[in-house]
Amino acid sequence: MSKITIDTDTSRATPNPRPGKRMTVPKIRSMKRGPGIAQEPLVMLTAYTTRTAQLLDPHCDMLLVGDSLGNVIYGLDSTVPVTLDMMIAHGAAVVRGSWHAQVTVDMPFGSYEESPQQAYRSAARILKETGASAVKLEGGEAMAETIHFLTNRGIPVIGHVGLTPQAINVLGGYRARGRDDAEADKIKRDAKAVDEAGAFAIVLEGVMEEIASEITRSVSAPTIGIGASKDCDGQVLVTEDMLGLFERTPRFVKVYHNLADQISAAVEEYANEVRSNSFPTDEQTYRPKG
Template identity: 70%
Template sequence: MSTFTIDTATSRATPSPVPGKRMTAPALRARKVDGSTAEPIVMLTAYTMRMAQLLDPHCEMLLVGDSLGQVIYGLPSTIPVTLEMMCAHGAAVVRGSWHALVAVDMPFGSYEQSPEQAFANASRILKETGCAAVKLEGGAAMAPTVEFLVQRGIPVIGHVGLTPQAVNTLGGYGARGRQEQEKRKILFDARTIDAAGAFCIVVEGVLEELADEITSAVSVPVIGIGASANCDGQVLVTDDMLGLFERTPRFVKRYDDLATRIGEAAQAYAEEVRRRRFPTADQTYRSKA
């Protein structure tokens, strides 16, 4: 377990454990009673230890999403993301959190081949990160894999609707469920993943009425992203929500404009350095003699 411990004597973060138990998959599953969730579940993405520390008090779940491929590494999509990337960032987020359940995305190619492949990689993720669940994309085709993992002790979050790992098949990132046939398929996918044993399901980029229908149709909490306010919870990419990028999806609400504020801070620093106004006596060391 020393892998997941920070030396508080040397770490800049110096985290202090908060009394209380971490959220669990059964506890989150139990939030939905008789088809409804009294208090919506809050979920955000996190990729680093420090961001996990800041988000943890406010969230029931932290998702180490494969969106880190684009957000952290500047990749064109989530497809090039590796298992090593997910394990490294997952461990960092676990180290920085005490309250939220941490779930880690299974990257493209790490689970589709067979349930056995999925178990080998999911168990590696849990062992190397200390996280409590994995998330995988796909509908009915992935139901046997979800069931295989759950029966072997690995909590699973499903993901239906717009599935970014299938962007090449879908032909883009547009909202799904506009055609009746596709709408029926996505609803069937959600029901099948529910029956397979997932403890919650992310529904992304679908028409609002379809998201509402899915939320009512399945027994587990539905976490919406570009879906509906009536879902059992919501998730956003934190960097989008904080305004760190110039372009954000239509379904994102910006709660801050950190890109501008960071740029202004960097500009102020650069000007002081160039004018030799930094460092001052407050930031330098002098002899006490």
């Protein structure tokens, strides 16, 4: 295990280096729950910056550098415009800020769908330039060949079925999937195909609870739910959603803290002190000694 020495007197980004053993893909894969298996559910959250990764890392098994950064960081209407360069820049930042959690980076729209060869080039670049240990891609049966191609060439993959945000222009909205029998059957087939192709975990997003529970029981890879079922082998949320940084959140989000109000109050206090000339004080001012 390599150790890195960091000057904590000058590094705001990394004030408390904590060398340790990072969660691995085989370890995540082994955390599949089931009858007779006493296993805690996997904990996953999204992260896009070094400082956020530092705060989340001690509590999470997995950090996902999601293409949701298009909405959360860049204010885009969907994830479709997100680029490979954007994902790599944020992926590297998250790896730098973590030491314990396994880090997965989303493959953005247009970087893998054309062919397994295109996907390999994109995924290899992600792993080389970020230090992450896996990629995630959306799609079921249509992407099974690509997942098989990547995993057989040393690139671990997390699958993603159900509500797939990159396909929003086809789906027509962000409603829950699997409400009718035909769609439910397709999601089940997609999950089976991704599992058999070698994905080491599968994200189930925005699917009816019964479907998510059935899939979790039927596949060998751990399932990670987001708007799915507590029966999944793990759960993931967008961190900014669960911290209350946005006025509107999906129904499946539980807001654990309202940081938006706290930030607004702190900025209001700062603005008032600046305008009243009560900031900075002597404590924040440099003066000659002696």
